[in-house]
Amino acid sequence: MDIATHALASLALARGVFPRRPWPTTLGIVFAGTVADIDYLSVVAGPAAYFAFRRTYTHSVLGTVLVIAVSLFVTRYLAKQQAEPALAIIPPLAIAAALHVALDLLQSEGVALFCPFLRKRYAADSLPSIDLWILAILLAGILIPELFRLVTSEIGVKDKTPRGRKGALVALCLLAVYIGARVLFHSGSVASLDPRSYKGESARRVAAFPDTLSIFRWHGVVETQSFLCRVAVPAGLARDFDPESADCLHKPEPSPELSAAQQTDVAREYVQAMPFPRAIVAHTHDGYEVVIRSMRDTAENETRHRLAARIVLDSRFGISSEELVWVNDIHVR
Numbered sequence: 650m651d652i653a654t655h656a657l658a659s660l661a662l663a664r665g666v667f668p669r670r671p672w673p674t675t676l677g678i679v680f681a682g683t684v685a686d687i688d689y690l691s692v693v694a695g696p697a698a699y700f701a702f703r704r705t706y707t708h709s710v711l712g713t714v715l716v717i718a719v720s721l722f723v724t725r726y727l728a729k730q731q732a733e734p735a736l737a738i739i740p741p742l743a744i745a746a747a748l749h750v751a752l753d754l755l756q757s758e759g760v761a762l763f764c765p766f767l768r769k770r771y772a773a774d775s776l777p778s779i780d781l782w783i784l785a786i787l788l789a790g791i792l793i794p795e796l797f798r799l800v801t802s803e804i805g806v807k808d809k810t811p812r813g814r815k816g817a818l819v820a821l822c823l824l825a826v827y828i829g830a831r832v833l834f835h836s837g838s839v840a841s842l843d844p845r846s847y848k849g850e851s852a853r854r855v856a857a858f859p860d861t862l863s864i865f866r867w868h869g870v871v872e873t874q875s876f877l878c879r880v881a882v883p884a885g886l887a888r889d890f891d892p893e894s895a896d897c898l899h900k901p902e903p904s905p906e907l908s909a910a911q912q913t914d915v916a917r918e919y920v921q922a923m924p925f926p927r928a929i930v931a932h933t934h935d936g937y938e939v940v941i942r943s944m945r946d947t948a949e950n951e952t953r954h955r956l957a958a959r960i961v962l963d964s965r966f967g968i969s970s971e972e973l974v975w976v977n978d979i980h981v982r
Contacts, residue, residue, distance in 0.1 A: 650752045651779050655683045657787035658752065658824070659745045664791070665818040667741045668811030671731065674738055677724030682745035685716055696956050696973040700922070708750055709764040716746045752776070755828065757858045757945055759922070770922050775828070775835045777861040778951075782827060790820020831864055834884035838867040845892040847871050847878050856924060857882055858949050868948040870925050875900060877927050879948040901928050910939035910960040915971040919958040936963040940979050952976045 659682025663675045670678075684707075691702040706712045720742045725732040732738075753760050756778055759770030776783075794816035838857035845852060850873035857867040869882040880895035901907055907930055910916055916939075920926045925944035930937060941958040955976040961969040 650749075650756060650776070650783075652683055652686045652689070654780065654784055654787065655686065655749050655752065657784070657791060658748060659683060661787055661790055661817040661820050661824075662745055662748060663741065664811070664813040664816075665821050666744070668814045670741070671728065671733065673724050673727035673731075674733060674741065676727060677720050677738065678741050678745045680723055681716060681720035681742040682749050684720065685712065685746070685749050692954060696975055699954065700918075700956055700973050704753060704758060704770070705761040705764040705768070708753060708760045709762055712764070713746050713750055717742050720746065755831075757924075757949070759924075761922075768918070768921060772924070773832070773835075774856060774858050775831045777859045779861065781862065782864075783824060786820050786823050786827065790816045790823070827864075831859065834864050835859070835867065838869065838882040838884050841882055841890045842869045842871055842880075845871075845890075847873050847880075847892050847895050848876055848897050850874050850876065854925070856945070858945055868950075869895075870944045870948045871895065872925060873897075877925060877944050879944060898927065901930050904930065905966050906930055906937040906962055907939060909962055909966040909968065910937075910941075910971075913960050913968060913971045915958050915973060916941055916960060919956070919973065923956075933961070936961065936969065937966075938962075942976065942979075946976060 656679055659679040660675075662682065663670065663678040667674070667678065686707075688702045688704065688707045691698040707716065717739065721735060721738055724738055724742070725735070750760060750762075754762075754771060755773045755776040757772050757774045758778060759772035761768055761770050763769070791813060794813040798812070835857055839855060842855040842857060843852055852871045852873060854872040856870050858870065860866040860868060865884045867882040867884055869880045871878040871880065876897040876899060878895040878897040880892065883889050907928060910928070919941055923943040923945070926941050927944050929940045929942070931940075939960045939962070943955070946952065946955045956973050957976050957979050958971070959974050959979060960971045963969050
């Protein structure tokens with residue numbers, strides 16, 4: 650989830666669930682709900698650093714504990730002598746930090762919850778990376794009460810309820826309903842994909858990834874014995890789903906160059922972290938180039954800050970180079 654959504658969700662949490670807290674605590678809650686995204690700065694160091702740090706250490710269980718501790722220090726520092734007791738501050742900070750990780754877990758990019766002990770990423774595939782509907786709900790819940798507050802203050806009406814609490818609570822409730830609907834539609838889309846055949850072959854694995862704008866449209870990926878397929882899936886309308894509309898790509902045939910590429914460290918790490926990896930093998934003037942991409946990115950038609958593994962081999966299948974690259978920088982398709 651983008652940092653703006655995390656900030657708005659944390660502010661709604663502070664106003665709706667923890668009202669009448671002093672401003673340092675409110676700032677601490679917003680800080681706890683956003684600071685994990687400091688790992689996004691790794692993008693400037695290149696693909697390898699981004700792969701290593703993005704949604705790994707700061708989004709893990711241990712990282713969340715550290716986020717809570719740092720947020721507590723920041724909150725108490727801002728409050729100086731008027732700081733609330735630590736036991737009163739920790740619960741809202743912990744909930745804000747956990748909400749951040751939970752929202753990211755609901756997306757398709759995945760979170761390495763048990764990093765650094767386990768690099769496996771977990772993803773519920775229910776929310777897009779940027780959800781405009783969630784942004785709209787949170788903005789409305791925060792800004793509309795401010796507008797009413799401005800109007801009532803002009804006519805001399807005093808509101809004794811905590812500032813923005815009602816709007817924030819409504820926004821949080823709508824957010825929960827919206828996410829529940831997303832999860833339900835995702836489950837229905839996966840169910841539509843599973844029992845079908847594709848190019849005459851049964852599905853071995855299926856997944857449905859979210860669309861940025863519509864909760865009724867999902868991007869399906871299906872793996873069969875010979876193919877990796879992408880297909881549009883209408884949520885909850887199994888009778889309208891046509892598996893024949895799937896765009897199926899052949900898996901590469903076993904070969905010495907593919908086997909050599911798959912044994913590299915970069916390929917193993919990439920395959921472990923990315924869903925539905927597909928290798929593409931191309932001949933070069935003095936050897937081979939193997940590129941591994943996630944079919945999730947292909948299905949979502951997303952390339953911004955998405956990664957691929959590239960392995961270059963010589964004519965005798967020796968490794969000339971192995972690296973992670975941005976999808977936009979690869980030429981083998």
